[in-house]
């Protein structure tokens with residue numbers, strides 16, 4: 431047999447918008463023995479994980495649990511479980527992940543109405559509310575933090591408007607959960623999808639979701655159709671159709687996560703250990719402290735980049751704290767700089783998509799990767815790589831500016 435060498439991934443400094451470095455405590459949690467999925471010890475861990483998810487989502491919702499799969503499995507589960515063919519769905523798009531929401535909604539058979547904004551900005555809330563009044567959709571699907579452009583869409587007023595019009599609001603908070611406020615109940619969001627491999631610093635593979643009773647009511651009606659339980663009070667389920675997925679059917683998933691414990695899929699036990707530990711770390715740090723940490727390292731990074739003479743991309747009034755988009759200086763091959771950072775510094779930053787491809791780099795400061803050490807190393811490495819690429823910049827300024835933010839003394 432061919433001898434394959436031992437697995438030995440290089441230690442990396444990962445400053446992308448995901449996946450990011452994982453806390454050693456999470457990695458350790460993943461090395462524990464597997465438990466059976468109906469073992470009371472394991473179902474106890476499932477319940478604790480649900481409790482902690484409610485804390486992180488800032489919600490009193492009964493349902494808060496992970497869907498097995500990467501974040502988009504959570505998005506797809508929510509949309510396929512809510513959208514019935516022919517439903518109208520409004521998707522305000524201001525970057526790549528907005529297009530993903532629209533695509534998934536279309537695949538679910540929705541009549542999708544899109545509103546578009548040039549990449550680099552977000553929507554004034556009134557504009558989305560106007561769209562809701564004009565189109566009266568069944569559902570609005572919206573990205574909270576658009577990692578492709580580094581923008582954060584304000585939401586506080588949109589949930590209320592949706593509630594008043596009896597419209598459902600679904601929010602992709604994959605990139606923002608654990609890094610910035612996502613106040614599910616206060617903002618009256620009906621269903622929210624979070625991510626693990628971004629600000630929670632857990633490997634990709636689970637998609638935490640939460641939803642309220644407005645969503646659950648629809649799930650239960652569609653379940654009765656699916657089970658052919660049409661006999662009594664059929665009137666209230668008239669017009670509903672069965673959910674067109676088994677794996678992503680939230681009505682079945684909640685029967686598995688809830689007290690009924692009905693068998694569905696085999697829970698990804700090791701990933702659940704990871705999620706539980708990542709949530710425990712998040713709550714131990716405290717949400718407010720965690721948001722402040724993301725804001726602090728963002729300001730040091732931004733001060734450093736500006737100190738180097740670089741320009742940021744996008745409207746600063748709606749910048750995501752955990753993603754910083756930097757314009758690639760004219761004449762510089764962005765990919766060559768990224769390769770130099772990876773090969774010589776073991777440091778990864780991200781390129782970009784669509785209209786921004788080749789024009790900006792995206793630097794993530796998420797979760798465990800969001801640290802003083804990483805910010806200072808990234809600035810030093812980027813400065814060195816840019817000098818090697820012939821960019822004229824004031825040497826040393828970047829680190830000094832960042833060190834000023836950290837108030838690192840000279841003595």
Ligand SMILES: *Cc1c(COP(=O)(O)O)cnc(C)c1O
Pocket residue numbers: 447448500501502503527573575576577602603604605625634
């Ligand atoms: C990363 C990301 C996703 C997709 O997550 P996967 O885990 O790759 O499926 C969706 N939405 C946003 C805003 C993201 O940043």
